[in-house]
Amino acid sequence: MSDFRQTKAAFDRDIFLSNFHGMDDLISETISSFFTALPDLTSAIETAIREKNLADLELAAHTLKGVVANFYAEPSKLLAWKLEQIGHGQLNEDCEIVFRQLQVELSRLTNELQNLVNETKVA
Amino acid sequence: MKIASIQKWRWIYSGIALLNLTVVGASLALNHHLRNQYSETITLDDFFNKRLKMIEELQVLASAVNAPGNDIFDSNNISLERSRYSTAVKKYDDSYRQILEDLKSNQSSFSFLKVSGLLENIQPNMQTMQKEIEHVFTHVELKKKNLAIGRMAAMDRNLALINQGLIACSLEIRKLQTEYMNRHKDESDRFQYFERVVSFFVFLIILGMVFYGSLISNFVAKALEDRNLALQQKKAIDDSAIVAGLDSTGTIIHVNDKFIDITGYSKAELLGKDYRLINSGHHSKEFFRNISKSVSDGSVWRGEIKDKKKDGSYYWADSSIVPMRDVNGNIFQYMVIRYDITERKELEASLIKSKNEAESAAKVKAEFLANMSHEIRTPMNGIIGMSNLLLSSVTDAANIERLKIIQNCGNTLLDLINDVLDFSKLEVDKVWFESQPFPLHTTVKEVLDLLSTRSSEKGLKLIYQPESNVPEWVSGDVTRFRQILTNLIGNSIKFTENGSVQIFSQVMPLQDHKYKIEFSIKDTGIGISDDVKDRLFQSFSQVDASTTRKFGGSGLGLAICKGLCEKMGGTIWVQSEPGKGSTFFFNFIAEVSMSFEYKTPANPFLAFDTEMGKKHPLRILIVEDSRTNQLVAVGFLQKLGYRADIAANGQEALDCLKRQEYDLVLMDCHMPVMDGFEATKRIVAKYAEAERPQIIALTASTMKKDIDLCKATGMNGIIGKPITIAALVKSLSDCKARDCNIRKAV
Numbered sequence: 001m002s003d004f005r006q007t008k009a010a011f012d013r014d015i016f017l018s019n020f021h022g023m024d025d026l027i028s029e030t031i032s033s034f035f036t037a038l039p040d041l042t043s044a045i046e047t048a049i050r051e052k053n054l055a056d057l058e059l060a061a062h063t064l065k066g067v068v069a070n071f072y073a074e075p076s077k078l079l080a081w082k083l084e085q086i087g088h089g090q091l092n093e094d095c096e097i098v099f100r101q102l103q104v105e106l107s108r109l110t111n112e113l114q115n116l117v118n119e120t121k122v123a
Numbered sequence: 124m125k126i127a128s129i130q131k132w133r134w135i136y137s138g139i140a141l142l143n144l145t146v147v148g149a150s151l152a153l154n155h156h157l158r159n160q161y162s163e164t165i166t167l168d169d170f171f172n173k174r175l176k177m178i179e180e181l182q183v184l185a186s187a188v189n190a191p192g193n194d195i196f197d198s199n200n201i202s203l204e205r206s207r208y209s210t211a212v213k214k215y216d217d218s219y220r221q222i223l224e225d226l227k228s229n230q231s232s233f234s235f236l237k238v239s240g241l242l243e244n245i246q247p248n249m250q251t252m253q254k255e256i257e258h259v260f261t262h263v264e265l266k267k268k269n270l271a272i273g274r275m276a277a278m279d280r281n282l283a284l285i286n287q288g289l290i291a292c293s294l295e296i297r298k299l300q301t302e303y304m305n306r307h308k309d310e311s312d313r314f315q316y317f318e319r320v321v322s323f324f325v326f327l328i329i330l331g332m333v334f335y336g337s338l339i340s341n342f343v344a345k346a347l348e349d350r351n352l353a354l355q356q357k358k359a360i361d362d363s364a365i366v367a368g369l370d371s372t373g374t375i376i377h378v379n380d381k382f383i384d385i386t387g388y389s390k391a392e393l394l395g396k397d398y399r400l401i402n403s404g405h406h407s408k409e410f411f412r413n414i415s416k417s418v419s420d421g422s423v424w425r426g427e428i429k430d431k432k433k434d435g436s437y438y439w440a441d442s443s444i445v446p447m448r449d450v451n452g453n454i455f456q457y458m459v460i461r462y463d464i465t466e467r468k469e470l471e472a473s474l475i476k477s478k479n480e481a482e483s484a485a486k487v488k489a490e491f492l493a494n495m496s497h498e499i500r501t502p503m504n505g506i507i508g509m510s511n512l513l514l515s516s517v518t519d520a521a522n523i524e525r526l527k528i529i530q531n532c533g534n535t536l537l538d539l540i541n542d543v544l545d546f547s548k549l550e551v552d553k554v555w556f557e558s559q560p561f562p563l564h565t566t567v568k569e570v571l572d573l574l575s576t577r578s579s580e581k582g583l584k585l586i587y588q589p590e591s592n593v594p595e596w597v598s599g600d601v602t603r604f605r606q607i608l609t610n611l612i613g614n615s616i617k618f619t620e621n622g623s624v625q626i627f628s629q630v631m632p633l634q635d636h637k638y639k640i641e642f643s644i645k646d647t648g649i650g651i652s653d654d655v656k657d658r659l660f661q662s663f664s665q666v667d668a669s670t671t672r673k674f675g676g677s678g679l680g681l682a683i684c685k686g687l688c689e690k691m692g693g694t695i696w697v698q699s700e701p702g703k704g705s706t707f708f709f710n711f712i713a714e715v716s717m718s719f720e721y722k723t724p725a726n727p728f729l730a731f732d733t734e735m736g737k738k739h740p741l742r743i744l745i746v747e748d749s750r751t752n753q754l755v756a757v758g759f760l761q762k763l764g765y766r767a768d769i770a771a772n773g774q775e776a777l778d779c780l781k782r783q784e785y786d787l788v789l790m791d792c793h794m795p796v797m798d799g800f801e802a803t804k805r806i807v808a809k810y811a812e813a814e815r816p817q818i819i820a821l822t823a824s825t826m827k828k829d830i831d832l833c834k835a836t837g838m839n840g841i842i843g844k845p846i847t848i849a850a851l852v853k854s855l856s857d858c859k860a861r862d863c864n865i866r867k868a869v
Contacts, residue, residue, distance in 0.1 A: 037751055062793045069844040
């Protein structure tokens with residue numbers, strides 16, 4: 001599974017595009033909005049982990065999960081879900097490790113989304 | 124013996140004792156009275172006899188007065204006779220006066236008036252007789268014997284009259300004596316009757332005492348038996364249970380050895396102390412208040428209590444607190460009987476912990492599996508897709524064959540993965556069922572088209588024969604319906620070598636515009652024996668192990684179909700005979716989305732319609748804290764011809780609703796300041812159903828518990844994230860019910 005994940009896309013580009021029904025402007029605006037919001041979203045999670053505030057961790061991870069879901073970014077969504085469950089007391093995993101994995105996935109996601117934006121511009 | 128019964132016998136005993144005392148008192152009174160009666164009778168008799176004797180003596184004295192008048196003729200001694208006469212007269216007079224005074228002095232007690240009168244009546248005769256005696260003496264002295272004899276005769280006549288009067292007196296006294304004695308006799312007769320009554324009561328008392336004595340004897344025997352039994356029971360309880368006795372204030376007044384052993388206190392340390400000495404602090408005050416109330420009312424309280432030992436450690440006891448009552452029914456102490464259940468409680472706690480851990484692990488596993496479903500399926504799609512691509516570019520026959528094997532294996536593995544994932548979702552109740560209109564017959568035909576290649580390869584006929592009243596359009600989950608149908612028809616094709624597979628459908632109307640739609644799939648295959656039918660719908664169950672080897676499959680297909688049918692309000696079963704074929708039946712509950720008479724091809728809002736906002740205008744509020752999600756929602760709504768206002772949290776949404784009416788609120792669930800659940804609760808509380816907007820949850824959590832929570836707070840529906848235009852279209856079209864509001868606003 002882990003071998004596969006390394007080669008897997010950070011988001012399902014086809015489904016994402018089909019869900020927007022050719023609304024290119026909305027796609028660009030949504031991605032741009034995501035890029036703007038991402039530092040605050042990750043920072044909220046990081047702060048909650050640092051302050052060991054489980055309620056804040058649950059809310060921040062849930063919000064991020066809802067945002068990345070727009071891009072059908074399953075790896076990021078899964079990791080955000082894990083953090084949300086840790087915050088809810090339902091999952092007993094090291095949240096810092098999961099957060100580091102999430103940061104990697106979000107980095108891949110932003111790269112791939114940036115590529116998509118660039119392709120659209122070229123086109 | 125019951126307290127009421129004891130009271131009864133106490134009353135009976137008191138009654139008999141009182142009767143006994145009364146009879147004894149009456150007997151004593153009777154005896155006293157009889158003794159007085161007897162004494163009085165003797166005295167009275169003596170009284171009357173004495174008076175009679177006095178009358179007799181007076182009669183003798185009267186004769187003595189008369190005697191000298193007669194004796195003078197013989198003696199001729201006048202002086203002697205005169206002297207005798209004078210003496211006799213004096214004695215007579217003294218006696219007469221004495222008698223008369225006696226009679227008069229007793230006049231008040233007895234009726235001696237008549238006797239006195241009679242006595243006084245003889246005095247003239249006495250005086251006449253004395254005159255005649257004087258004449259006799261004179262005539263004798265004058266030697267006139269004939270004249271003297273004449274006077275003597277007159278003298279004797281008066282004596283006779285005197286005697287006659289005295290006899291009358293005696294008779295009168297005897298009459299009075301008889302009268303008084305008779306009066307006493309009457310009283311004696313009355314006492315005789317009274318004596319008989321007393322005797323009767325004495326008899327009754329004796330009878331009562333005998334009867335009561337017999338009962339007392341039985342009672343005592345029973346009491347002794349009960350006491351013996353109670354002592355044995357006490358010993359049995361003391362030997363097996365932890366026992367303490369408390370007075371009505373909760374002070375310990377008795378403890379047995381087991382109580383001392385388990386608490387670690389000595390008897391001296393316990394007796395006289397408040398029972399709260401062993402309170403562990405584990406239970407609430409309410410818990411003890413309930414116990415107190417229960418036992419004060421006279422009920423036996425039973426329950427489990429955690430107590431503290433002297434050394435500070437704890438023990439659990441299965442306790443009964445029994446109120447003890449005195450003979451008047453008042454509670455005077457409580458008996459606490461306990462059994463040490465510490466080991467059991469520890470075991471229970473351990474089991475509960477294990478169970479919770481197991482459930483938690485299973486839940487996390489199930490949720491993880493559900494979340495991983497995409498991850499598991501995606502690589503398989505990659506394998507199958509890549510092998511397809513390779514097939515189109517490879518020309519070497521051997522490699523083509525190898526790629527086909529990869530492709531087949533991939534498809535088989537994907538089917539198995541899908542089965543396992545579906546089954547695991549069903550097990551944790553995570554399968555979400557849609558309810559959207561779909562064309563029933565068209566869907567069946569699509570499934571038949573899909574399977575027609577496999578049936579044609581085996582030369583089987585595939586026939587669909589719906590009853591005429593089965594509707595085309597029904598509301599339900601088309602994917603799940605297709606899944607069940609595909610599985611059952613696929614099975615029939617798989618296990619049938621010759622003949623046909625026929626599909627029948629029928630509809631049964633239910634209440635509230637709902638219908639039970641039933642399908643049956645009849646094949647002419649190998650059939651199933653009776654002993655296998657029962658476990659056919661169980662998980663990982665096939666007819667036998669060789670079936671898996673021969674036909675493949677996970678063995679989950681029918682279990683999944685059963686789970687899906689049940690979730691759709693239906694059931695599934697089979698009728699089969701080995702060698703003759705099988706018929707699988709399944710049904711589900713659905714609403715008919717269009718009337719039978721007016722078949723409309725499709726729901727107009729199901730298609731993508733940029734003019735929807737004009738055809739179906741709504742005032743929409745989006746409540747969402749994420750800017751990105753706001754953009755997406757607004758963008759999609761604009762694409763459908765709508766515009767929407769935005770609130771960043773629940774509080775802002777409430778403020779917006781104060782300012783303006785909305786028909787639809789798309790509410791994010793988790794937000795800062797005020798989340799969507801709280802905001803929905805406040806909207807539901809503040810606005811009547813007809814006045815408030817439809818509230819649709821926007822959430823990235825679509826587990827059953829999340830959906831249940833949304834419904835519980837009053838939300839009307841749910842849209843899972845990521846938001847899709849299709850989901851929006853459905854929610855917008857469901858909001859038709861608020862058309863009236865729009866008209867009102869317009």
